[in-house]
Amino acid sequence: MTALLALRALGLGDALTGVPALRGLRRRYADHLLLLAGPEPVSNWLASLGVVDGVVSTTDLSGRPPGRRLGSHVAVNLHGRGPQSHQLLQAAAPRELIAFDSAAAGHLAGCRWFVDEHEVGRWCRLVASVGASCDAADLRLPITAASDRAVVIHPGAASMARRWPVTRWAHVAAHLRSDGHHVVLTGTEAELCQALSVASGAENLSGRLGIHQLAERVASAALVLCGDTGIAHLATALGVRSVTLFGPVPPTWWGPAIDLDLHTVLYHGSRVGDPHADRPDEGLLRISVTEVLTAARAQLAGTRPPST
Template identity: 65%
Template sequence: MGECSVDDLRLTVSAEPDGAVVVHPGAASVARQWPLSRWGSVIRELAADGRHVVLTGSERELCAQLAGEAEDLSGRLSLEGLAARVASAALVLSGDTGVAHLATAVGTRSVTLFGPTPPRWWGPTIDLDRHTVLYHGVGAGNPHADQPDAALLRITVAEVLATARNQLACGTSRPSWTGLPASPPGVSS
């Protein structure tokens, strides 16, 4: 079996940049879900900055609680649609879940909130200037617990906002990767 190269982690998706901020508040387990009230505060502040905020995720009931704060696309996007939505965004904010990996793959700036699992296990390994990880843990917790992890709860709204604003100030251009197809089979804008 051969080794994985950096190019194996990349995904080219044709999408026009639109400057939106994608917020993906859900995760497969409650242990990895930052409190909705905090997401709401972040969304309101970014909207006050003039940012268009879009909610994604399969947790429609969870996102519905934030729907008055942002455009809600939860449960409405195919995998290809989600890839295009992420690729066109200026920034993705999420917990430790699949959309964070998608942001890394397409080169969209991201801020990922880690809780029960250390980012060295699942965090980004490429383009680290484009992807910021927030983590205040000291070791592995229970990623399947029915309450948000204590390390995740130590991440503050102010910290997420400052980090998001810093990433947004760096610009919205996506890296150009050579040698990759325009879009993989089944993915289009």
């Protein structure tokens, strides 16, 4: 069976926004073995859910070409605009490369990259260029759980630019606990969550959940509160109510694309900032504790105020 190798060597949120494109590829190339070149354990988790058939472990763009042992295969660049990601796939000599145009990589197939585009739509548009059919509804994942009405707060993010101050999260957690809600903290930032747990009395599960366990924890929650990071996309995929704090990147690029009544986005950015900066984005800091609490309480009550 011919392999179809899709490169997306990125984290949880990026992987989830690429799921619709992967499903479109599966429909278009039903007679191919769909492989995901990406990091473990996220890629293995997606394979366990049937999104892909197998995984080629790929953590970044500096290693050996992930398709080097596949023989004749089709390569798909769901990672970026190139040229480095294009060249990594080209090095394994695929019979076909599906990717955005990159003159530097010598690939001009007539599909241009646009900066101002939602991430889900971007990759659906790419695979549509070869006849694949998919849309935002393909984001949904087949994981369900009985709700225990917990509120999950995930205070961290990969960069400081997307981290709302921990002192503000502590106020939110304390107020929600005083409302009678069970508040659970998740994340890999153990020290940050420990400090927040001490300040608010919330249950601290930071560093204790693998991706499978985190998905189950989110699936059973009443609400997820977080910044613009992977768990927000997990809440979208699982149909769990959420409040997401955006900055420096606008929600029109990375916000929820389905079930908009379930998700509130808070954003006060006046410009696109640096998502890798070493300090919280100014727009993110304009979001107040009162705004987050108002949005959280509205979602918990089954209503939703207008996104700001």
